[in-house]
Amino acid sequence: MHIILPKTLAPIGTNPLFFLVGPIRGGDDWQKKCCELLEEKMCQDFDVAVPCRWGPKHPLYTHRVVGFQDGFGRQLLWERYYLAAAGRELGKGCILAWLPCESETNPRDDGQLYARDTYGELGEWRGRFMCRPNRNEQLPFAIGAEAEFPGFDVIKRNFDDGLKGRIHFATTLEMTVEHAVSTLY
Numbered sequence: 001m002h003i004i005l006p007k008t009l010a011p012i013g014t015n016p017l018f019f020l021v022g023p024i025r026g027g028d029d030w031q032k033k034c035c036e037l038l039e040e041k042m043c044q045d046f047d048v049a050v051p052c053r054w055g056p057k058h059p060l061y062t063h064r065v066v067g068f069q070d071g072f073g074r075q076l077l078w079e080r081y082y083l084a085a086a087g088r089e090l091g092k093g094c095i096l097a098w099l100p101c102e103s104e105t106n107p108r109d110d111g112q113l114y115a116r117d118t119y120g121e122l123g124e125w126r127g128r129f130m131c132r133p134n135r136n137e138q139l140p141f142a143i144g145a146e147a148e149f150p151g152f153d154v155i156k157r158n159f160d161d162g163l164k165g166r167i168h169f170a171t172t173l174e175m176t177v178e179h180a181v182s183t184l185y
Contacts, residue, residue, distance in 0.1 A: 009071020
């Protein structure tokens, strides 16, 4: 497992690439568990773009790719680049979205709406997938959520309406990871 952290420019090679979409602030460290689950499920080497600013004390920091560390001026540019690669516009991979409820013990504390960026990313990629010409291809996208994630019913309806049932919705992180891995084969 090779972890690409924000603003690091690393070459996109032949390894599958996963991009993790979901709340960061207030979402606990679901990304760590997701990376560990991916490592259990994958039968080959892989890369995962994790939009968290993990430091040297994080247990998975040793898996980080040491590329050009300031390869992007802003994290948003980094995210767009690796989302496109995972969404198979630039490479082979899968966008993995997990939508946990806001943490009760470590909620978002900056006054901003929980998961505010996640909603926009999901909408953008729903639109991109709707514009793909091959309506029979398996989409490189796996989405799961806890039942009480705010607005998940609307997210599901929008995906179902726009993509006519081409998206599978999981109810656990484990199921989401399994579906993401299955999109590669």
